[in-house]
Amino acid sequence: MTSTLTQARRKRQYALKIVSKIYFKISCSWEQRKLGEISNKVTKKNQDAVVDEVFTNSAEFGIISQRDFFEKDIANAENIDGYYVVEPDDFVYNPRISATAPFGPIKRNKLERTGAMSPLYYVFRPYDIDLSYLEWYFQTTCWHSFMRFNGNSGARSDRFAITDKIFNEMPISMPQDIVEQKLIGTFLTKLESLITLHR
Numbered sequence: 001m002t003s004t005l006t007q008a009r010r011k012r013q014y015a016l017k018i019v020s021k022i023y024f025k026i027s028c029s030w031e032q033r034k035l036g037e038i039s040n041k042v043t044k045k046n047q048d049a050v051v052d053e054v055f056t057n058s059a060e061f062g063i064i065s066q067r068d069f070f071e072k073d074i075a076n077a078e079n080i081d082g083y084y085v086v087e088p089d090d091f092v093y094n095p096r097i098s099a100t101a102p103f104g105p106i107k108r109n110k111l112e113r114t115g116a117m118s119p120l121y122y123v124f125r126p127y128d129i130d131l132s133y134l135e136w137y138f139q140t141t142c143w144h145s146f147m148r149f150n151g152n153s154g155a156r157s158d159r160f161a162i163t164d165k166i167f168n169e170m171p172i173s174m175p176q177d178i179v180e181q182k183l184i185g186t187f188l189t190k191l192e193s194l195i196t197l198h199r
């Protein structure tokens with residue numbers, strides 16, 4: 001049963017990637033901006049462990065509570081005061097690579113609550129761009145070539161190494177009109193729901 005669900009999920013992701021690749025290449029007026037021009041790095045630390053729920057960033061499930069993902073708490077109140085505070089709609093880059101995320105996943109916090117995230121992750125807060133559009137952009141491979149030419153796997157083969165400064169140089173292609181960005185994001189979200197429904 002688990003294998004069947006995994007295969008169905010992969011088929012859905014593949015279909016969405018194909019459609020989103022096409023969609024991101026057709027539009028009237030596009031521009032290219034650096035990630036650092038449309039986002040700010042989140043540096044707020046979880047002092048005194050005010051936030052007690054720890055998040056993790058999974059390539060398959062996105063931002064998820066650590067206890068749900070690992071079925072137990074890996075971190076505890078004694079060691080999370082140095083973690084970053086992740087607000088709803090913040091984006092998180094996890095440098096841990098896998099077969100489904102060869103350069104690590106970039107996911108949006110859609111849990112509608114605040115959590116703490118390990119300082120091993122890069123947390124950023126976008127502005128001047130539709131969040132749904134940006135979320136779908138990072139589900140494509142459009143940004144992979146930049147990562148491939150500007151970073152490396154580092155000393156650990158399971159982690160991708162790239163500095164914050166270079167990461168912020170990442171070019172993001174987008175329609176100049178934010179309304180068009182919203183339309184693309186809405187279209188792909190509805191398509192995802194339709195595929196899930198028929199699955």
